[in-house]
Every structure is written in structure tokens, then in C-alpha cells.
Amino acid sequence: MSQREVPIVGREEAPRERSDDVVRLEGLRKTFGGLTAVDGVDMQFTRGRITALIGPNGAGKTTIFNLITGIIAPDAGRIFLGGEDITGVPPYRIVRRGMARSFQDVRVFRQLSVLQNVAMAIPDQAGENVLKLALRPIHARKVERRTLAAAREVLDFVGIENRAGDIVTDLSFGEQKLVAIARLLATRCDVLLLDEPTSGVDPGAVETVIDVVKGLRSVGKTICLVEHSVHLVQRLADHAYFLDRGRVIAQGTMDDLTSQEELVEIYFGV
Amino acid sequence: MEYWADIGVTILIFIILGASLNLLLGYAGQISMAHAVFYGIGAYTAGLLSLPAFEGVAAAARGVTSGLGWHWVPALAVGIAVAFVLALVVALPAALRVRGEYLILLTLAFQIVANQLMSSLDNVTGGPYGLTPIPPIELFGQVLIDPQKMFLFLLVVTTIVLAIAWGLGESPYGRVLKGIREDEVAVAALGKNTVAVKVIIFGISAALAGAAGALAASYYQFIAPGNYSLDLSIFVVAVVVLGGAGNLTGTVVGAIVLGLLRPLLQEIVGDDAIAWQGVIYGLALSAMMYFRPRGLVPEGRGVTTLIGRGFTYIGAARAMALERRRQ
């Protein structure tokens, strides 16, 4: 597949600092009842690189995503985005600061169309504010036209623009995942967290996803990926953290990690 | 003619209540059991403000309830404002939580307590017998006491309310509402402040209901707690659900059907009309949701689909009956 144009514009509220460690986790801990899901985790996600989180089920990968996006609060530790401490910041504000995630269980808006799903993610829409809608309706209408056009661009980039008018519930699971990725892209965030973007997706769509993610890397996005498929992670990840039972037990390139037998054993439970 | 115009007024009020609740329940998926009491808050506020000073008579004969003698327009405005603000206060604690049951309980509690207060705060509200006479609306030299005149006036108001509801519902703001209905966490994950959105739509919904209350009070010239009870809240929920979530046309049809139900039933069963009405719309509500278990009906379906399905079933039944007769 050919290299595609990535429609990228930065977000207004993104932090100023331009160090390359865009996301930094320090000493992150989370316990649920008696179970320690995340146990003193330190990590960095770097600009223009794809970082993967791999490990057996229950290792804490999705919990880490939930922690850094503010859905749950850590028991200990700090999270830094662009140098600023975002621990405790509510989820919607973290998105406005430039970090967004997709969900393992997709969570697209099933009764809405593909276009509406993606349009909702576009930031700074005047029409979403009741006062602006009431006082400046023409301006709001203009912004909406721009929003829908931008949404179509994203859909085109991901390759499903032809389904723009379809209701999401009519799409296959793989297509719904593409909608979710398009929606994530549309947030214009610099930091993108993808939670199992290819699980349950047919091979053709997987290739699309790989292309999309590579394209995002090439324009300087900071990407973190949770994936089960070692093969996929090998193709995409520049750096990986191997997690087991809430701890980082190894990190490095995929070649480093796959050459260590103990890790393979843990991963496959052999 | 007057009889039907009066029914028409009732139907228009149901439409306004239905459309305003549809924004909250249909578009945003937030369950409120308190819509009737906000309708009442608008009525009481505007009513108390517009009662003539020292001349209004509380029917409880405990003395006189005196109003401020305001003109109906500022009274209406304040009625809307009070309903709006109270709604914000009620909605906020529930908005902070995602589980739907909190809002059901919170609004249920508010409905019952506020309705009780309408009855119990005798000195202010005139107690269980209410307040009367509320001055009618005067517009362009016309006093809107006749059903026909009020009907025309309300027709304009209803059109405005429907326009507001449609304008909000089909806008980017409405898109966010629908997103919240589908998956609130996912909407927050796109950078939207869902708490603020939920609180505000609750406020707007209540404000529109309050407006209806103020206007209705000046037509009936009478306000009593019994008119703003849980029964009415539930009835409006039924109108919205039967008409179809996020479907304003459906709300209009639903309000007309349910509004005509009682007068029609009166012809058929006489005194039992109210009870039969309850049985019918209760079962219709259950049946409707039963066949749409994944949540409120998406746009474009509702009473119209039910009617269409009805014809399909009838057609199928007839076909089957014909088949059987042939054998």
C-alpha cells in the first residue's frame, strides 16, 4: 500500500515542553481489593516511536492505560504528559491536553453513523456549546461543515470513507475497529494509546491498521500499543515493555525480548 | 368546538412536556422521574408572581395568598429561571456518577419531596387546594381564556419549543447527547465534559417544562399539587418512549394519541376511562421496551413503527387464517 497523507493538526491545549519523553510514568501502583494490578511501574513513551506493552493476561496492561488516562486514580506514583504532572486530572481534560486512547472492546456509538462517530472526536466544535449554538448559529453551522469534512478526511485515511453514512451497528467487527481508530485519530492528539487495535480483526484490515499506525509514527505521534499478537508487535514496535503481574520485568526492542527464553515461557505459560 | 379546542390545549401541553423530556431521555438517555414537578415549579413560581397583590384567594380559605401582581412575561421568565436553576442543583450529584439508577432515584426523591412541599407549605403555596385565580395571559388586547385563543397561542409556543428541541437535538451538541446515551465513558474519552453536558441538558429540559407550567397555569387559572404528581411524570415518560427516543415527530404523534385516548375512552367506557388509559399506556410502554431491549428506540422508529408493525401483524394473521381455512 502506498504512503498516505496523514491529516494532522496539533491541539490547542497541548503542553509546551518538547522533550522527547512525552509520557512518563513514575512508580505507578494500583491495588484492587487484595489484588495488586500495577506494582511500581516506571515507563516512558517517546515521540515518534511506537512503544508496546506486552505480557500475559492480567499483567496490568489495560489497567495502566486506565490509570494514565485518568479513568481510575493510582494509589501511588505520578504520570507526566509533556513534562506536566497529570495525576488526578479528569479523563476529558487529559484528552484536551493531547493524549487519547482506544478501547479493547471498541466502544463505538452503535446507533450513530460512522461519520458521526468520527465527527464527535474532532476538537473545538463551536456547535457543541449551547451558548455558542444559540448566539452564533451561522458560525456554528460553518464549523460543523468543517468538522464533517475533517472527519471524512480521517475516514479516507483509514480507508472506510465509503461507509461514512452507514450505522455502525451494521458494520463487521473489524470495520468497527477501524472506525474506533479513525475516531482516535480525529482527536488530533499527539499521544495515542491503542488497546488491542487488531484483535478480532480480519487480516486485510490488520494490514490497514499497521499502515495507519506506521503513518502516524512518521509524522511524530507518540504511540503506545497493547497487543497480544507477538508477530504484530514485532512488525510495529520500536520498544517494548514486558509486564507480568503488574511489574515491568523486561524492556527493550522486540528482538531483545523474544530472544529471552524465560519471557517466552511466561508469556505462553509453558 | 370549545371541547375539542380544550383537548387541543391539553395535547399541546403534552407535546411541550414530551419534547422537553425527549431531549433529556431520548437524546441523552437520562431517566428523569421529576418532569412533572419541574412543570409545577414553573407554574407555582409564575403563578405566585402574577397573582394580584392582596386580591388572590387561596381556596383553602385560610386567609389570602397574595402575589406580586406581575405581568405574565416577567413571571414566565422567572418561572423558567427557577426551574432551570433547581434542575441544575438536582442534576449535579447524579451527573457525577455514571450508573443510571442514581438519577432515577434522585429524580424520584425530588419529585416526591417537592410535590409534598407544594402541598405542605400552606402559607406560600396555598396548600393541597392550591392557588387561584391565576390571571390569564393578555396578548395584543386579547385575554386568552377561550380554549380556541389559547390553542392558537400555544400552537405558536409549541412550534417554538419544537424548533428549539430540534435545533439542539440535531446539532453537534445533540450528537454529544446521543453519544452519552450510547456510551458516556467513550464520549469522555474524546475530550468532552460529559458531566457539564448532562447537567445543562437537564436544566434546559426542566426549564422548558417550567415554561409550559407557567403558561398552562394562566389558562386553567388554577394551580394545585395534584396536577404535578408522579403520575404525570410517568405519563410524560410514556409519551416520549412510545413516540421514540430522539424522535420529535414521534413525540408529537405520541402526545396526540395519548392525549386523545382519554376523551375517546370516555365515549366507550365512561367513568372507567382514566383507568383504561392507564392500562393501555402502561402495557404499551412495557411492550415497546420489551421489543427494543437494547435501549430506547433509535431515531425514526416508535409509534409509527408500532402502527406499521401492527398492520404487518394483522396482515400476517389474516394470511395465516386464510391458509388454515384452505386446509
Added chain:
Amino acid sequence: MSLQLFYQLLVSGVVIGSTYALLGVSFGVIYSTTRTFHLAHSVVYALAAYGAVVGVRSLDLPLAIAALLGLAVAVITGLVIEFIAYKPMRARDATVLAVFLVSLGLTIAAPNLLEIVFGPENRALPGFPIETIQVGTVTFTTLDVTSVIVSWLAIAGVLAFLARTKYGRAVNATRTNPQMAMAVGVPVQQVYLIVFAIGSVLAGIAALLFTMGGVANPTMGLTPVLIGFIAVFLGGIGSTLGAAFGGLALGLAMSLSGLWLTGDFALAVVFGFMFVLLIIRPQGLLGKATV
């Protein structure tokens, strides 16, 4: 504040509170296990009372048999609603809102149907020997004593069932973690039927106790169920004993509020209390915080 009035209200509070405790447990056991907002529990309540009334009035049954008839009607109604309404909806992945609205529809239709069939008048359930007892300055009736005893016996029975029997443990497992319970082989469908049966019987008992001293009328079911819910909520969802004590606390609060407020305020007090609690401590007084 008169001390005599206080004692009297205290005793009434315990009597009312015991019935509320029963209602709380009846609603709570269903809600905490199935997470269904079973507003139609009000239908079960009302039908139990009407079942007994029909038994005494039309079938000339002795009160005890009529009471059993009422309970049978209650259980059947509860099970039918679960089987025909909730179970299929669950199978089709219904939302909380959808199930609630189905239940709401039934809650609207049933009292109206009762009114059409039986008329709106109040109907008494005669036959219980009601005599007044006086202890000091406090008066109460034999029915009051019976209510208290029966209510707490029934609650104790439920607690014993949950703790000691195989099915009771299955219920507990389902309550705590439905997915795990299913995975481990607990027959969740049967568990649901069991809790609906238990909840309906308890509601029926509460309805009968009430009607024997009062009257049955078509709209009698909603308020008790709402109170039952508040009791569950006060005590923390998932705690049977919590629901019982929640109900007791509510009864006492309602009764004692009579020291300062007139009677018609009582319900508003209860709901006002819940309103405030929902805001400050949504997990209930004894419950654990959940998202």
C-alpha cells in the same frame, strides 16, 4: 416534647420499621442478586393483598387459607414477571433503562387493571383478632405484635437460608460475582427464580400484615416498594441485614418525625433523607463504594 408521645412514637416506629425491614429484605434480595430495578414488585404486593381479599370475600375461605392464597398469588406473579419479562430481556442484552421501563409499564398498568376489576374502593381484610394492648402509656395492637414477630422471623429465615443451605450459598455467589458464579457452574437462572420467589413471598407477607389492619386498594403497592428500595439503599446494596436495619431505621425516622412534623410529611422525610444520602454517600450508609 412529651415523653409519653416519644415512647408511643418509638413503639409505632418499631412496628412500622419491622414491616419496612421486611420490605427492604424482599426488594433487596431481588435487586442485589439480579440487579433488576423491579418496580413491578409493587404489583406483587398489591396482588397478594387482593388475593387474600378475594379468598375471604368471594371464596369464603378462613383467613389463614386466604392468606396462603394471597402468598401463592404473590409468588406466582413474581415468577411470571421474571420469566416472561426480565429473563428474555436479559438474554437479549437489554439496558438498565429498558428493563426499568418495562417494569414501570407494568407498575402503571396493574393498579389501573385492579381498579377496573375490583373498583377503586378500599377493601378490608377482616378476620384477624385485633385487640388493643396497653403497656404503661403506650398502646398497640395484637396485630402490631404479630407483625413484628412475623417480620423478623421471616427475615431470620431468609438469613438462615442464605447462610446454611446449598441454594442460599448459590445465591450469595451470584450476588457477589455473577460471571464467576456462572463459570463455576452455579445455575444462575434457577438462582434468579429462587430470589424472585423469596422476595415475592416476603412482599406478600408484608402486604397481608398491612391489609389485615388496614385496607387494600389498587394503588397500595408503589409506596411500600419505594420505601423498600430506600431501605436497601440505606443499608447498602448486597447486605440483607443492612436492608432490614435500613427499614427499621426508616420506620423509626418516619414515626419520630411526628414529634415535629405532621403526618403527611412522613413520606417526604423519608425521600428527603434518601435525596441527601444519595448526594453525600451514594453507596448507602453501610455499603462499600463502587463506581
